[in-house]
Amino acid sequence: MQHPDTTALQRLDAAHHLHPFNDNAALAERGTRILTRGEGCYVWDADGNQLLDAFAGLWCVNIGYGRKELGEAASRQMTELAYYNSFFQCTTEPTIRLAAKLAELAPGDINHAFFMNSGSEANDTILRLVRHFWAVQDQPQKNIFIGRHDGYHGTTIGGASLGGMKGMHKQGGLPIPDIHHIDPPFWFADGGDLSPDEYGLVAARRLEDKILQLGPERVAAFIGEPIMGAIGVYIPPQTYWPEIERICRKYDVLLIADEVICGFGRTGEWFGSQYFGFQPDIMPVAKGITSGYIPLGAAMFNDRVAKVLKEQGGELAHGATYSGHPVCAAVALENIRILQEEHIVERARDEVAPYLAQRWAELGEHRLVGEARIAGMVGALELVPDKGRRAFFEDRGKVGSLCRDLALRNGLILRATYDSMLLSPPLILTRDQVDELFGKIWKSLDETAAELGK
Ligand SMILES: *Cc1c(COP(=O)(O)O)cnc(C)c1O
Secondary structure, eight states: OOOHHHHHHHHHHHHHOOOTTSOHHHHHHHOOOOEEEEEBTEEEETTOOEEEETTHHHHTOTTOBOOHHHHHHHHHHHHHHOOOOSSTTOOOHHHHHHHHHHHHHSSTTEEEEEEESSHHHHHHHHHHHHHHHHHTTTOTTOOEEEEETTOOOOSSHHHHHHSOOHHHHHTTTOSOSSEEEEOOOOHHHHOTTSOHHHHHHHHHHHHHHHHHHHOGGGEEEEEEOSSBOTTTOBOOOTTHHHHHHHHHHHTTOEEEEOOTTTTTTTTSSSSHHHHHTOOOSEEEEOGGGTTTSSOOEEEEEEHHHHHHHHHTOOSOOOOOTTTTOHHHHHHHHHHHHHHHHTTHHHHIIIIIHHHHHHHHHHHTTSTTEEEEEEETTEEEEEEOSOTTSOOOOSSTTHHHHHHHHHHHHTTEEOEEETTEEEEOOOTTOOHHHHHHHHHHHHHHHHHHHHHHHO
């Protein structure tokens, strides 16, 4: 039943609120869904419906909803010192402590954080500072970034240019100059007769071809998500990233792992690069760094890059009013404290992920599912017209949206990209909740199949 306030709020929303990543005309017609409360792995909407959030908000609520400690940390910091900046030889204690904590957690010699407010801004920061890094070493022409078609690195001009989504490039005249893209590693669609491991090497060597075509002296960096999230959770074969790393080292191209989704435990390791066994030079982080409780992003650099930026970079003409905001830093520290003290990442990896993988494979047996892929606590079901063949529906996206809407009616939030049903629950998901998830997805798949049969 619809609560009377809901209708009034929906009218106001339609009248005054432009939504990101929505067809706003269609949304106004349909009425937006208003969420009011969250606890653990569940959220409630304005009409009182309880929903299992198998998408953790937007890949980000890693510790689950309703942890009062984060609100208390924010409140303490706001009372003590609500704001100060990090420009002009200043900063605050939580900002310093967070930078040090991130250095301790980040793999290898990635020991330096530049704070911004989002993943997109972290990527813009990387774009500017990496070009600056090469320029101050007398290589201003080494300014090209290589990303991947269908990659996602956010929506600022830089982030959306580094990403490879055509629909995004169309709006606003992107990409900006000197950004190139190679094809993504997606064995299901592109692997042909190769084994996934053989294919991983083939897909990685597209980077070498591109570097040689452009000239290694022109290529500043390669950027990729360890697992490509937004396009449909493309999990590359294990051979892919070590080969990418080898190629980057060979041509002295900086390797950027966009850890905005994978970071802070999504794969069962703290960072996606650890899951795949490679060492990036630079990584943007956001989302899970605060479990989404407050906005924060950081660009993290290794010792080599930071040393040049410090010793030769001069004044870094970059930053934001809220770079290193003390309240955001205090909340991030509290989030990381909870992740560490409650062993949330390790418990997800050892206690829940194996069981989730088993049940995910069972979902893979459904007649609508062509592939069930999963890595730790992130996965996808690829819905297909013909289970025997690795091929998509003709009208891509229709079936995925249908399944997503049916899941919602069954009390489950899943995301659909085209016909991939995406999974990314809070890391605190229990085994019982895995069973609940399984039941709700299976039912939604059955109902989707029945609708298609009509
Ligand atoms: C979400 C995301 C971003 C952008 O982060 P925002 O905080 O939305 O700006 C960048 N990279 C990846 C891989 C993401 O998933």
